[in-house]
Amino acid sequence: MIVALRSEALIRRLETEKLKFLIAKLRREQFGQSSERGRLLVEQLELAIADVEESQGAAEAEADIAAPATPVAGRQSRPARSRRPSLPEHLPVERIVYPAPCACAQCGGARLRKLDDVVSRSLECEPRRWKIVEHVREKMTCRDCEGVTETPAPSHPIPRGFAGPNLLASVLVSKFMLHQPLNRQSDAFAREGIAIDTSTLADRVGACAVALAPIVDAIRRHVLAADRIHGDDTTVPVLAKAKTDTGRLWTYVRDDRPFGGADPPAAAFHYSRSRSGEHPREHLASYRGILQADAYAGYNELYDGRRRPAPVIEAACWAHGRRKLFDIAKLTKAPIAVEAVRRIDEIFAVERTINGRS
Incomplete structure (x- = not known):
């Protein structure tokens, strides 16, 4: 029985390693397929890994329980379990010291002296703790004019703030x-x-x-004040009556660090219920710099030379452009597609060497 349990645990471990290999492979190929489709596949594989690892942990625990207590010298070697995670160093440490034994476990003698401490560490989480915070402000009366003075009330994040x-x-x-x-x-x-x-x-x-x-508005102003921004959108499930709708989350990123810029990076988010081109036109109504994005037709009016105050300058995205060529090269081995992917990868390699320079 013990052998069967340990064999089952080993099989689970091998399945886990296979799934992790597939995830690593998908992440390396993230520019070769749709990011949304690839992300969903990675999430499904991670869920599968969690299920396998749970089964592996149960099998190993059952094997430990079923195994008889044998001396260390007589134990058979077995595959090591997954590596014990390191504990964070920044957490406070609660030290529990247990009373020393009063007699020797071997002969029963009472003449004991301390040799060393055996320390084992575990990570613990305390349940959420609720409390009521009372803000006490002393009210004072003036002996000279009989006026009443009190400390100003503390500010709350929102009016009528019973919640901290x-x-x-x-x-x-x-x-x-x-x-x-x-x-x-x-x-x-x-x-x-x-x-x-x-x-x-x-x-x-x-x-x-x-x-x-006001903070959201300040972030958006900071993003749109950049000379160049990156734009993209992704789907988000939206709870609706009796079903789930698909909304859109639009993201505009300012990040000048690859160009040696000193301004802090930031991302501005907008939500919409559809992918209509009116949404990016509204989001970027005052913008007149460079927009790096995919070839979504909804951006086209931003690039129109008749746009006011000025047309947005289009910067095509190499990652999106490479994606279709990569699919063709992977599926059909077409020489032109393979060569195009190779040349684009050379551009990426050069870019990595100059990243962060002005």
């Missing part, structure tokens, strides 16, 4: 970064004894959007 900034940040990150709907967050809070209904959370998210609007 850390709670608001947690809700926003869970919704927009971790894709956790507000109703599920409300249910999770309820399981922890905190009743905050979905409508209240939605109200606070809307208020936070208004509070953060």
